[in-house]
Amino acid sequence: MMFSNPLERLARLCSILGGLVITSLMLMTCYSLIGRNFFDTALIGDFELTGVGAGAAIALFMPLCQFKRENIIVDFFTAKCSEATHFKLDRLGDLLMTIIFSLLAWRCGAAAINAKETMGASMLLGFPDWIVFTSMCIPFGISAVIAAMQTLSSMDHQKALT
Numbered sequence: 001m002m003f004s005n006p007l008e009r010l011a012r013l014c015s016i017l018g019g020l021v022i023t024s025l026m027l028m029t030c031y032s033l034i035g036r037n038f039f040d041t042a043l044i045g046d047f048e049l050t051g052v053g054a055g056a057a058i059a060l061f062m063p064l065c066q067f068k069r070e071n072i073i074v075d076f077f078t079a080k081c082s083e084a085t086h087f088k089l090d091r092l093g094d095l096l097m098t099i100i101f102s103l104l105a106w107r108c109g110a111a112a113i114n115a116k117e118t119m120g121a122s123m124l125l126g127f128p129d130w131i132v133f134t135s136m137c138i139p140f141g142i143s144a145v146i147a148a149m150q151t152l153s154s155m156d157h158q159k160a161l162t
Contacts, residue, residue, distance in 0.1 A: 007063075007067060007142075007145065007146050007149060008067055010063065010142055011063035011064040011066075011067040011142065011146060012064060014060045014061070014062075014063045014064065014139050014142060015060065015061055015063070015064040017060050018056075018057040018058075018059075018060030018061045019057075021053050021056055021057040021060065022053070022054075022057045024053065025049070025050055025053040025054065025057070028043065028046060028049060028050075029046065029050065031043060032046040044124055044125070045122070045124040045125035045127070048122045048123070048124055048125055048127060049125070049127070052122070052127060052131075052132050052135075055132060055135075055136055056132070056135040056136060059108075059135065059136040059139040059140055060135075060139045062101070062139055062140065062143040063139055063142040063143045063146055065143075066097060066101070066143045066146045066147050066150075067146050069090075069150070071093075071097070073093075091151055094147050094148075094150045094151040095147075095151050097143075097144075097147040098144055098147040098148045098151055101140050101141070101143040101144035101147055102141075102144040104136075104140040104144075105137050105138075105140035105141035105143075105144055108133045108134075108136045108137035108140060109133070109134075109137045109141075111129075111133040112129075112130045112133035112134045112137055113130075115128070115129035115130040115132075115133055116128075116130040
C-alpha cells in the first residue's frame with residue numbers, strides 16, 4: 001500500500017516507532033517481573049524506563065491519530081446541525097489542535113533545552129531528561145503541522161458548502 005502524502009508516511013512511521021517502544025516496554029516488564037518473582041533479581045530502574053517509554057509512545061501515536069482525525073468527538077449537541085455547521089466546527093477543532101500541539105511541542109522543546117543545560121537526569125539510572133523531552137517534542141511538532149494542514153487544506157471545501 002503506497003501512501004502519497006508525506007505527512008501520512010511520517011505519521012505512520014511515528015506510529016510504528018511508538019509500537020516498537022510499547023513492545024520493548026512490555027518485554028522489559030516481563031523480564032523484570034520474571035526476574036523479581038522467580039530469580040530474586042530486579043531490573044534496576046524499570047519504573048523510570050516505563051515512564052519515559054510510555055510518554056514517548058503516547059507522543060509518537062499522536063501524529064497518526066491527528067492525521068486520521070480519530071480524536072474523541074462528542075457530538076451530542078451537534079447531532080442535528082447542518083453539514084456546513086459540522087464542517088465549521090471541525091475546522092475550529094483542527095485549529096485548536098494546531099494550537100495545543102504547537103504549545104506542547106514548544107514547551108517540550110524548552111524543557112529539553114533546560115534539561116540539557118542543567119544536566120537533569122533520572123534518579124536511579126541517570127537517564128538524561130533532555131532525551132525524554134526531545135522524544136516528545138518532535139512528534140508533537142509533527143502533529144501540529146498535520147493539524148495546521150488539515151485546517152488550511154479544507155478551506156476550498158468550505159467555499160463549496162456555502
